[in-house]
Amino acid sequence: MPAIHFILADGTRRSLDAQEGWTVMEVAREAGVPGILAECGGGALCATCHVHLEPEWLPIAGGATETEDMLLELAPGRDGASRLSCQIVLTPALDGLTLRVPEEQAS
Numbered sequence: 001m002p003a004i005h006f007i008l009a010d011g012t013r014r015s016l017d018a019q020e021g022w023t024v025m026e027v028a029r030e031a032g033v034p035g036i037l038a039e040c041g042g043g044a045l046c047a048t049c050h051v052h053l054e055p056e057w058l059p060i061a062g063g064a065t066e067t068e069d070m071l072l073e074l075a076p077g078r079d080g081a082s083r084l085s086c087q088i089v090l091t092p093a094l095d096g097l098t099l100r101v102p103e104e105q106a107s
């Protein structure tokens with residue numbers, strides 16, 4: 001069961017045990033992580049599930065796909081570590097994954 005760590009916009013951490021095969025967005029939504037709105041329900045249509053990977057996780061989780069990249073153009077605060085959390089499927093290799101919720105999504 002992979003653990004995921006969210007660093008919230010206010011700097012606090014929220015650690016969750018996740019089900020393998022779930023997406024990061026599903027885990028966040030189930031637990032009510034603030035700032036992960038996921039308005040399209042995981043369809044890669046809204047970019048309201050935007051997160052920043054911590055730098056050490058970028059080579060492991062991988063960067064944004066072409067589709068994500070186009071949507072992330074709309075996401076405030078987007079950077080090279082940006083991903084749509086609905087497109088990150090949890091595997092044992094992602095145990096310990098640490099992500100930041102963008103400040104722009106905090107309100």
Ligand code: FES
Pocket residue numbers: 025037038039040041042043044045046047048049084085086087
């Ligand atoms: S939930 Fe809409 S793009 Fe991820």
